[in-house]
Amino acid sequence: MESNFYIGFWQIINMLFLTYSMAIVIIYTGMSLVSIFHLFHYKTKNVDINYDFLLAAGDAAPSVSVIASAYNESATIIPCVRALLNLRYSNFDVIVVNDGSTDDTLEKLKKEFQLEKQSYIINYKIKTRKVRGIYRSENNIFRNLVVVDKENGGKADAMNCGINISYKFYVVCVDVDSILERDSLLKLVKAIIENKDEHVIGVGASVHVANGCKFENGSIREYAVPKKYFVGMQVIEYLRAFLIGRISLGQTRSLLLISGALGIFKKEAMLKVGGYLTSTIGEDMELVTHIQEYHYDKKIPHLVLYIPDPLLWTEVPETLQSLGRQRTRWTRGLIDTLKLHKRMFLNPKYRSTGLLGYTYFFFFEWMAAIVEMIGYIYFIIALCLGLTIWKTFFLLLVFMYLFGTTFSFLGVFINETNFHVYNKTKDLMRLIFYSLFEAFIYHPCIVFWSLKGNYMYLRGIKSWGVMKRKGF
Amino acid sequence: MITHFFISFDAVLLHLIRIAVIIFILSAIAVSSTTLFLSWRRHQREYRRKVLRLKYEDVIFGLLHHGDMTEVGNIKKKLGNIEKWTFIGILNDLSKYFMYKDQEKIRQIAAVYDLESYMLKNIRSWYFMYRTRALKVLINIGCTQKSYPTLLKLGKSKNAVTRLYATQNLILYGSFDIEKDFVNYKYYLSLWEQMSYFYLFKYKLKNVPNFSIFLYSPNTSIILFGLRMMRLFRLPLDISSEFQEELMNKNAQIQMEVCRLFAINHKSINNKKALFTKIGLYSIEDMLSNYSRLDYMTTDTMLDIYYHTDNLSIKKHILICIYDYVSGGKSDIQYFASHSENGDLNEMCRNLIKEKDGK
Numbered sequence: 088m089e090s091n092f093y094i095g096f097w098q099i100i101n102m103l104f105l106t107y108s109m110a111i112v113i114i115y116t117g118m119s120l121v122s123i124f125h126l127f128h129y130k131t132k133n134v135d136i137n138y139d140f141l142l143a144a145g146d147a148a149p150s151v152s153v154i155a156s157a158y159n160e161s162a163t164i165i166p167c168v169r170a171l172l173n174l175r176y177s178n179f180d181v182i183v184v185n186d187g188s189t190d191d192t193l194e195k196l197k198k199e200f201q202l203e204k205q206s207y208i209i210n211y212k213i214k215t216r217k218v219r220g221i222y223r224s225e226n227n228i229f230r231n232l233v234v235v236d237k238e239n240g241g242k243a244d245a246m247n248c249g250i251n252i253s254y255k256f257y258v259v260c261v262d263v264d265s266i267l268e269r270d271s272l273l274k275l276v277k278a279i280i281e282n283k284d285e286h287v288i289g290v291g292a293s294v295h296v297a298n299g300c301k302f303e304n305g306s307i308r309e310y311a312v313p314k315k316y317f318v319g320m321q322v323i324e325y326l327r328a329f330l331i332g333r334i335s336l337g338q339t340r341s342l343l344l345i346s347g348a349l350g351i352f353k354k355e356a357m358l359k360v361g362g363y364l365t366s367t368i369g370e371d372m373e374l375v376t377h378i379q380e381y382h383y384d385k386k387i388p389h390l391v392l393y394i395p396d397p398l399l400w401t402e403v404p405e406t407l408q409s410l411g412r413q414r415t416r417w418t419r420g421l422i423d424t425l426k427l428h429k430r431m432f433l434n435p436k437y438r439s440t441g442l443l444g445y446t447y448f449f450f451f452e453w454m455a456a457i458v459e460m461i462g463y464i465y466f467i468i469a470l471c472l473g474l475t476i477w478k479t480f481f482l483l484l485v486f487m488y489l490f491g492t493t494f495s496f497l498g499v500f501i502n503e504t505n506f507h508v509y510n511k512t513k514d515l516m517r518l519i520f521y522s523l524f525e526a527f528i529y530h531p532c533i534v535f536w537s538l539k540g541n542y543m544y545l546r547g548i549k550s551w552g553v554m555k556r557k558g559f
Numbered sequence: 560m561i562t563h564f565f566i567s568f569d570a571v572l573l574h575l576i577r578i579a580v581i582i583f584i585l586s587a588i589a590v591s592s593t594t595l596f597l598s599w600r601r602h603q604r605e606y607r608r609k610v611l612r613l614k615y616e617d618v619i620f621g622l623l624h625h626g627d628m629t630e631v632g633n634i635k636k637k638l639g640n641i642e643k644w645t646f647i648g649i650l651n652d653l654s655k656y657f658m659y660k661d662q663e664k665i666r667q668i669a670a671v672y673d674l675e676s677y678m679l680k681n682i683r684s685w686y687f688m689y690r691t692r693a694l695k696v697l698i699n700i701g702c703t704q705k706s707y708p709t710l711l712k713l714g715k716s717k718n719a720v721t722r723l724y725a726t727q728n729l730i731l732y733g734s735f736d737i738e739k740d741f742v743n744y745k746y747y748l749s750l751w752e753q754m755s756y757f758y759l760f761k762y763k764l765k766n767v768p769n770f771s772i773f774l775y776s777p778n779t780s781i782i783l784f785g786l787r788m789m790r791l792f793r794l795p796l797d798i799s800s801e802f803q804e805e806l807m808n809k810n811a812q813i814q815m816e817v818c819r820l821f822a823i824n825h826k827s828i829n830n831k832k833a834l835f836t837k838i839g840l841y842s843i844e845d846m847l848s849n850y851s852r853l854d855y856m857t858t859d860t861m862l863d864i865y866y867h868t869d870n871l872s873i874k875k876h877i878l879i880c881i882y883d884y885v886s887g888g889k890s891d892i893q894y895f896a897s898h899s900e901n902g903d904l905n906e907m908c909r910n911l912i913k914e915k916d917g918k
């Protein structure tokens with residue numbers, strides 16, 4: 088009788104793990120199919136596209152402000168701002184918000200772009216920390232650059248300040264430690280204006296890893312896969328997340344996250360929700376979720392889109408310490424957003440955003456690490472107790488590893504067949520190698536940091552942490 | 560009983576997982592090797608195209624450089640059979656730089672290889688990508704009577720992309736009357752399509768059409784199209800105040816475009832009250848910011864709008880615009896703030912000056 092009970096108990100736990108694993112397999116396979124199908128359609132629609140239409144349109148093209156916040160970005164600020172000023176678009180300005188940097192970020196900007204302080208009144212549509220000064224260039228070449236110097240208030244506060252300063256209809260939020268492709272504004276704006284009645288309120292795009300690439304005058308000269316193990320692993324992760332995850336979520340109208348590193352928003356939509364929430368560290372996800380929630384609540388027709396083109400190259404952490412800080416922060420931001428907008432969970436009022444998007448982030452982004460950890464503990468106990476079910480469990484682990492590897496290969500495959508980013512065969516070989524070994528050291532670290540993020544969230548730790556930049 | 564069930568279930572499960580493991584080993588190998596194979600094939604193809612392109616460019620550029628188009632037939636003698644898409648790629652790139660008067664040269668070169676028939680074959684393809692690409696190419700190499708029936712049919716396609724390029728071809732062919740046919744156009748014209756047409760009108764047509772006739776269309780997207788084109792071509796807006804009011808009452812987008820067009824024409828909007836009825840607060844603020852940055856805007860013009868609204872938020876924004884952007888606006892606001900007259904203007908300006916150094 089007792090032995091029956093034990094076997095039944097272990098089998099039920101086995102079943103739970105199996106169900107979760109199968110759900111992951113089904114969801115991710117579905118997502119992959121949606122992504123592949125959409126990419127095919129996207130590529131077909133945009134074959135030989137001529138973006139010169141928009142360039143020729145002058146001020147009839149939708150007006151855009153590119154906002155970048157900078158906090159102690161002395162190492163990267165100049166090439167990044169140059170890259171922003173070199174964007175191909177006819178109706179835009181660049182607003183760089185110096186968020187109370189303690190290094191020489193502002194001085195470098197002043198010197199490089201011949202900035203002069205000007206007298207301005209700011210319409211504080213969103214409340215922010217005090218602005219110390221607004222600078223514009225004396226040199227006509229940099230006439231579309233505005234530099235705002237303000238007291239430190241965090242990234243969200245700095246972006247809100249930029250939104251207050253902007254007088255354009257659309258706002259592009261970028262990370263200043265990143266390099267944008269020169270056509271990125273054209274591609275983002277096209278996604279907005281090809282839709283009917285200006286219903287598009289936000290568009291995200293793929294972000295790729297810049298480490299390992301070669302730069303010249305604020306743009307990428309040569310694309311390459313980084314040689315360092317932990318950086319290379321992040322390339323795989325980004326390919327998978329953006330080329331499979333985000334595309335499919337965007338296609339099913341259930342996108343809750345547009346990367347803070349690059350996204351275009353209708354400014355009116357941002358202002359309606361009060362801009363970025365300063366009290367959270369996951370401000371990018373919170374903003375998109377909030378905008379979606381607001382529009383569904385008010386029954387305003389809207390669209391949040393995602394375009395697969397790799398438009399932004401970002402510098403990812405190279406040290407374990409920085410990577411750990413970034414990942415714990417992402418986890419805390421995720422939990423915070425899910426908690427703040429919990430009424431969307433499985434709520435049909437929010438359609439696919441609540442039913443699919445929120446559920447996906449809850450079960451497969453937040454809970455995945457927790458379930459995996461419990462699984463490892465369970466496996467060790469089973470092994471210690473000498474239970475026969477460990478065979479099943481071990482095979483399940485092998486199966487999940489192979490599935491994960493295939494999924495990573497698929498990310499590399501999609502990237503190669505659609506965007507040909509990495510031109511050298513050795514880069515492709517490197518990516519395949521990274522895909523094979525991701526599960527062994529990198530993935531357990533990610534799980535650990537995710538759990539640490541959960542722990543930190545419970546303890547109420549809200550710090551961002553410092554990330555050292557190597558610069559471009 | 561339970562034990563038996565679970566043990567047999569366990570066995571089945573083990574078996575299933577084993578199968579799944581084999582499947583995924585095979586798919587992992589297949590996906591990675593396909594990636595490598597496709598990459599290798601792409602490199603080969605790119606190299607071949609690069610070589611061919613250099614060869615074709617040499618002949619085409621030589622002909623264009625010497626400018627004697629009577630020798631166009633020599634291309635075939637020099638190149639023999641060609642890889643059509645590489646050849647077309649060069650013509651496509653060239654057409655970007657060739658205005659309407661030089662387009663004929665491109666057409667002559669394309670005619671040597673009868674590229675129109677090849678494009679027509681692609682247009683009839685079931686594959687959307689081939690069709691779209693061919694329609695775009697046809698705009699640059701020109702079409703004749705033989706493409707007309709197909710283009711006419713595609714001009715009514717449900718797909719906006721197909722419709723756009725087919726209509727552009729018909730415009731260049733001369734069978735689509737821009738002024739008449741657009742007024743009665745029943746499809747929605749997105750801003751992207753409008754910009755695409757603008758490019759065509761600007762670089763491929765000899766004469767600028769009369770866009771003011773678009774304003775009388777029952778299709779609001781065509782009215783918007785007309786207003787935008789008039790602004791881009793800097794055309795004068797000559798409409799009665801009654802018709803202006805009718806337009807202002809259509810929708811927010813039309814209202815904004817009418818205002819922009821008036822600004823370009825240095826004219827004042829008669830019905831300022833209507834301005835604040837349809838457009839959202841934030842859009843009005845953005846529009847005012849853009850307005851105030853126009854060179855000829857003065858404090859008086861901005862104050863004229865100020866006195867036509869009761870909305871304090873808009874009033875405040877107008878004063879900020881005067882201070883930040885209007886020439887001489889800073890001293891005007893300071894004057895209003897220090898001048899001790901009654902009314903909200905004085906008080907609002909004083910508050911603004913206090914806010915100047917941030918909250």
